[in-house]
Amino acid sequence: MPLPLYLLAxxxxxxxxxxxxxxxxxxxxxxxxxxxxxxxxxxxxAFAIGMIVGAPLMAGLARNWPGRSSLLRFVLVFMAAHVVGAATSSFPVLMVTRVVAALAYAGFLAVALTTATTLVSPDKKGRALAVLLSGTTVATVAGVPGGSVLGTLFGWRATFWAVAALCLPAAIGIVKGIPTRRVQKVAAGRPALRSELAQLKRPRLLLIMLLGAMVNAATFAGFTFLAPVVTDTAGLGELWISVALVLFGAGSFAGVTVAGRLSDQHPGPVIAVGGPLLFIGWPALAVLADKPAALLALVFVQGALSFALGGTLITRVLYEAAAAPTMAGAYATAALNVGAAVGPLIAATTLGTAAGNLGPLWASGLLVLVALLVAFPLRGVIAAGRSSEVVQ
Incomplete structure (x- = not known):
């Protein structure tokens, strides 16, 4: 994989x-x-809503900018939002900075997903996506626990300053490492925005976006409310929350790496095997949550399965939206973040039921089951290989 992909990551x-x-x-x-x-x-x-709205909005706005300039602008806006957030003593101002940061992140990810596919051959979109999304999985392994420790030792503002500082090498890497010629070549022959938006009328694209959103909703439903399961149900100390999050992130990295190897040529087996296993895993996690060893092992497994299946479906979005070269990344980003926003909301409604802290895990299993029931009659279409990249 080319170095610029890792700079984007x-x-x-x-x-x-x-x-x-x-x-x-x-x-x-x-x-x-x-x-x-x-x-x-x-x-x-606020951040989740900003991501959902920002993906198509910012991608549409950035159509008239060179790809490298778009990426750099989004990173700088994101950095500025965190500088203001770290310095403010006003909650409304902090709220605004989160929305602005989300809009910048959504725009960056939408453009980065599209740019990534121009840096590799047409049959390696899945591998390119895996490299890009490895940045997210590494964030769950190292960035989030590290930010939590930093916030505990030096206050929450230190974490905001640290994120802003991380944007500097990212910005330099974009300037130094992202070529302009390939992105400009794509821009020169791109279709009109109306034509790209018309791709959303294609049932197959909408179906795969829906399935990607549902799988990601299941992921965030369980992940968001994992802490009380670790401390209350399993009876472990608060330190083990970070351990569980790291294990989930490590599994996510493994899953997205596997998906990157297989999702281009063999999406069918990933979906056919990973989907049922993911469905079984969430109830198993709920049933065995009071056994710490089983809990921690299953957290890793569910992280791997969630990102393997979710990464494969998002790769299919990029293939199905091949006729929308500047908006395909926005469609993929929107699908991911609809799931990220809806999943925790659904999971939260289960906390007041008899299931208690385990309710979100059962909700995750139910979401995956619904996705499988929707996908099964159309499994041949969803599992199509590279040939589905040809627009019908």
């Missing part, structure tokens, strides 16, 4: 760390800014 690492880091910082932010923890939780929702 560095930026995704910084941005992915910011997306997930608030889970360990909300109490400190609430205390410092004199608001409730529940109110502070709106920062997470």
């Amino acid at each position: 560095v930026a995704v690492f910084a941005m992915g760390t910011s997306e997930f880091m608030l889970a360990g910082l909300l109490p400190n932010i609430a205390s410092d800014l004199d608001v409730t923890v529940g109110t502070t939780g709106m920062l997470t929702s």
Whole structure:
């Protein structure tokens, strides 16, 4: 894989760390800014909404910019939002910075997904996507726990400053490493925006986007509420929350790496094998959650299966949206973040039921089951190889 892909992954690492880091910082932010923890939780929702809206909006705006300039602008805006967020003492201002950061991240990811496919041969989109998304998985392994420790030792603002600092090498890498000629070549022959948006009328593209969103919803439903399962159900100390998150992130990295190897040529086996295993895994995790060894092992497995299946489906989005070269990344980003926003909301409704802390895990299993039931009658279409890249 070309070096520029890894430079893009560095930026995704910084941005992915910011997306997930608030889970360990909300109490400190609430205390410092004199608001409730529940109110502070709106920062997470604001970021998710900004990602959903920002993916198509920012990708459309960036159509008239050279690819490298678009990526650089989004990184600099993202960095500026964190500088302001780190310095402010106003919760409304902090809320605005989260929305701005999400818009920048969504725009960056949408353009980066499209740019990544221009850096490799047409039959390696899955591998390129795996490298790019490895930035997110590494963020869950190292960035989020590291940010939590930094926030505990030096205050939540230090974490915001650290994310801003991570943007500097990412920006330099974009300037030095991302070529302009290939992106400009794509831009020169691109279709009109109306034509690209018309691709959303294609049932097959919408189906795969829906399935990708549902799998990601299941992932975030279980991941978001993992902490009380570790401490209350398994009876482990708070330190083990970070261990569980690291294991989930390590599994995610393994899963997205495998998907990158297989999703271009062999998406069918990944979906056919990974889907049922992922469905079985969530209820198994709920049933065995009171056994620490089983819990930690299954957290790793579910991270791997979630990202292997989700990464494969998102790769299929890029293939199906091949006739929308500047918006394909936005469609993939929107599908991911619809799932990220909806999953925790569904999971939260289960906390007040008899299932208690285990409710989100059962909800994850149900979401995967629904996705499998939707996908099964159309499995041949969904599992199509590179031939599906040809627009019908």
